[in-house]
Amino acid sequence: MNSNNTPPQLDFSTIIASSVHDMKNSLQLLLGTLDEIIDERPGDAQSDAKILRAQAEGRRINDQLIQLLTLYKAGNTDHRLQSHEHNVDEFLQELYFENQAVLAQRSIELSVECDEALQWFFDRELLKGVINNLITNAQQYTHNKIRLNAVIDEKRLRLSVNDNGPGYPETMLRCYSAEDELAPGDSSSATGGTGLGLFFSATIAHMHKNRTQSGYLQTSNDGIDGGARCTIALP
DSSP: OOTTOOOOOOOHHHHHHHHHHHHHHHHHHHHHHHHHHHHHSOOOHHHHHHHHHHHHHHHHHHHHHHHHHHHHHHHHSOOOOOEEEEEHHHHHHHHHHHHHHHHHHTTOEEEEEOOTTOEEEEEHHHHHHHHHHHHHHHHHHOSSEEEEEEEEETTEEEEEEEEOSSOOOGGGOSEEOTTOOOOTTOOOTTTOOOSHHHHHHHHHHHHOEETTEEOEEEEESOSGGGOOEEEEEEO
């Protein structure tokens, strides 16, 4: 045996990505079990509220794990979008039913505004992660309303999450285009966040391309009654 042989170098980022993948799968099984408990047990408002809170936290963690995995793949591999044509209203209605019960427990009204015939090409699972992340953010700041809406404007699909909270601080009002040097981990003094969710949303928007055009993320205070609006614009 050659004692001079050095041990193989561990790719720590790959180990972390593999661990995150396993945690995500376990968490999804746990969330599925919670769904079964709610469906099978007799109604008890107090217990159901606790289960829904557990579901909400589980989904938030699951969304964050998906964000980490997606960003890892985007940064380390030739990650390709699974972009297909989808009915946008059906997509938003699915998100509505996934989030409505949890939001209702917090007395937050969730609504959807979209033309039933609206169709567009996008990666359904990645965009679902983006919208769920934006809903999670919105429920922290809204007074009592969140609205999902979609329109076509200037040959782009614009998906927005709106709330009736105090709105974004001036430092966050901008268009996050492909040229922006947006880095995760830059905490916001106004929100106390790490910036990972915003970085994830902007990255997924940028990954959607049509010829020379790329998607982008835009924040404004054009939401409900002057509240926050975060828009994903896809070419």
